[in-house]
Amino acid sequence: TTGKVALDIGFVNTASCTSAITYIDGDAGILRYRGYPIEQLAEGSSFLEVTYLLIYGELPTADQLGEFDQRIRRHTLLHEDLKQFFNGFPRDAHPMPVLSSAVSALSTFYQDSLDPFDEEQVEISTLRLIAKLPTIAAYAYKKSVGQPFLYPDNSLGIVENFLRMTFGFPAEPYDVDPDLAKALDMLFVLHADHEQNCSTSTVRLVGSSHANLFASVSAGINALFGPLHGGANQSVLEMLESIRADGGDIPRFVERVKSKEPGVKLMGFGHRVYKNYDPRAAIVKSTADTVLDKLGGNNELLDLARQLEEIALNDEFFIQRKLYPNVDFYTGLIYQAMGFPTRMFTVLFALGRLPGWIAQWREMIADPSTKIGRPRQIYTGETARDYVPVDER
Ligand code: SDX
DSSP, rough: OOOOOOOOOOOOOOOOOOOSEEEEEETTEEEETTTEEHHHHHOOHHHHHHHHHHHHHSSOOHHHHHHHHHHHHHTOOOHEEEEEEESSSOTTTHHHHHHHHHHHHHHHEEEEEEEEOOOOHHHHHHHHHHHHHHHHHHHHHHHHHHHHOOOOOTTSHHHHHHHHHHHHHBBOOOOOHHHHHHHHHHHHHHSSSOOSSSHHHHHHHHHHHTTTTHHHHHHHHHHHHHHTTTTTHHHHHHHHHHHHHHOOOOOHHHHHHHHTTTTTTTBOOOOSSOOSSHHHHHHHHHHHHHHHHHTOOOOHHHHHHHHHHHHHOHHHHHHHHEEEETTTHHHHHHHHTTTTOOHHHHHHHHHHHHHHHHHHHHHHHGGGGOOOOOOOOOSSSOOOOOOOOOGOO
16 A cells, blocks of 8 residues: 555444433434433423523523523614624525524624633623524514514514514514414424534534633534534425425435435435434424414425335335435425525524533533544555655655
8 A cells, every 4th residue: 555554453343422411312313301201392392491491401480491491582672783793794694604603703792701711701692692583583574675674572482583583574563373473382392402422512512622602512513504413404395395396206306315315315315313203393294284284285285205214214225224304304494484594594503402512512511521532544655754855755
C-alpha cells in the first residue's frame, strides 16, 4: 500500500455521553422524556409543560407552570436594533441561516448575562431564548414574504403568539385557530428532545468549550439545517411532489431508491437509532387524517405518502435495512396544511427542539461528567516521512 496502515476495526458501540433527560430504545421504538412516554405527553401535556419538564426535570404544579408562562411572556420582544438585523438579509434568504444568525446575535445584546456558571444568568438566558425564538422565526418568515413584522401579544401563549406573528397582519385582526394551535403544540412536543441527535450533540460539543447558550444553540440550528437531519421534513414534501409530478408512479420511484440512484433516498425513512417504527411518526400519522381534514390539507399527497409507506414496509430492500418512517415522514404534510411554506418546515423543527437543546446544554454545564469528550480518531493517513524542498520534488 502507500504506507497507509490498514486497521481492522471492530465496530465499538460506545456511548458518547451520559444524560438523564431522554431515553430511546431504538429496537422497541420507545421514547421517554424524563421517564414519561412520548405517547402520554403528546396526548395529555402541552409544549410549555414539556419545556418545563425537560429543563427542570419534573412536571410542574399548576402554580409553577403559570409562573413559568408569565416569566416567558415578558421576554418575547426583540431589541429594536435586532429587528434591523433582518433588513440585511436578501429577500430569498432561507429562514434557517436567518434563525441561527439572529440567535447568535442575541449574545451581543445580553453581554452581561452570558456566564454559563452563573445560575441567574443561565436562567434569564433560558427564558429569553424560549421567548424570543418564536419571534425570530416569525420575523424570518415575514421577511421572506415581504410583510411587516407584528409585535408579540403577551396575552397569548408561545404557540398562539408564534402563529399570530407569522400569519397575522397589522391591518386586520387575526384570531388563532384553536385546532391549528393544538396540532402545532403537539408537533412541538414530539420534537422537543431526542437524546444525542446531530444538532443536540452539536449544542453540547460547542457548549463544552464554555461557549454561551446562544452561541451553542445557534450551532445546533446550523446542524439541524442539514437535509439528512432536520431538513428532511422539507425534502419529504419535495419528494412527494416529484412523485405526483411523475403521475404518482410510486413503483418507479421505489426502484430508483433501490438502485441507489445518486441523490435519491426515501426521505423521512430510516434512522440512526430507531430500527423499528419511530413512535413519533406513529403519533403524527394517526393524527394526520383529522388534522388535514380540519385544516383542509392536501389529502392527495397524504394518500401518496401512505401508499409509499405501505409499499416500502413490504419490500425486502427496506425490511432488510430496517428502514421505517421517522418523525419527518408525515410532519411536512401537516405543516403545509397549516399554511407554512416548505422552507419553514425545518424552522418549526428548531422551535420544537429548542427545549431539548437548552436542557442538554444546562445538564452538561452543571455536570461536566456528562459532556461529550474531545473526540479522538483512528489515523489512516501517511506514516512519518521527511520534508522535501520544492526544487527537489
Ligand atoms: C432526524 O438522530 C436523531 O434522533 C434524528 C432525529 C431527531 O429527532 O433529532 O430523529 C431527526 O434527523 C430523522 C432522520 C431524518 N432524515 C431522513 O429522513 C433522511 C433519509 N434518511 C437517511 O439519510 C438515513 O436513514 C439516516 C441518515 C437518517 C440514518 O442512516 P443510518 O440508519 O445510519 O443508515 P445508513 O446511512 O448506515 O444506511 C444503511 C443502509 C444503507 O444502504 P446499504 O449501504 O446497506 O446498501 O440503508 C440505506 C443506506 O443507503 N438507507 C436508505 C435510507 N436510509 C438508509 N436508503 C434509502 N432511503 C433512505 N432513507
